[in-house]
Amino acid sequence: MRVFVVCFLFFLFLIQGSVLQWLLPQAWGTSFVVIPQLVLSGIVMLSLYGDEQMAVLFGFGFGLLHDIVYGPAWGISAFSTALTAYAAVLVSRHFPPYPWIAGLTNMVVQWIHLFIIYGWFRLFDFTQMxxxxxxxxxxxxxxxxxxxxxxxxxxxxxxxxxxNEQNTIQLFG
Incomplete structure (x- = not known):
């Protein structure tokens, strides 16, 4: 199952960096910039079902991969993705993973992630916006x-x- 999850997240990473770049508004010349973060959405959805160690490790690993491929400095996306994955795990401990909870959690986590990235970029003077x-x-x-x-x-x-839950046998429960 973990191999499938890693392959799925890597597929999302490839989609957000290749195909979506041609379809977004900035490719058409508009002033709006959409930053696709499908991997973060996938990690948030996984953290609603999985444990905190898996979510933080996937968040750190794919955040570091994002830093290596796209980032001006290593560790910025790794830190913020791992932190927001842990925040999503904390939400999943208190609420069942209904679709509206998942959407609301994804929205809040995306806000937090982009604010952290913007803060680090302003701090290290990577952006003057x-x-x-x-x-x-x-x-x-x-x-x-x-x-x-x-x-x-x-x-x-x-x-x-x-x-996967239907294919498992639970003893004593």
């Missing part, structure tokens, strides 16, 4: 796009976990 234009032109469109794209990911992961 002021706060309010960053919110209106980058963060809000990105969060909306990633929440909409997160629902098919949620339904696929919940179906896999329900199918």
């Amino acid at each position: 002021p706060f309010f234009p960053a919110i209106s032109y980058h963060i809000i469109p990105s969060v909306l796009f990633n929440v909409v794209c997160g629902f098919p990911i949620y339904f696929l992961i919940s179906r896999i976990y329900r199918k």
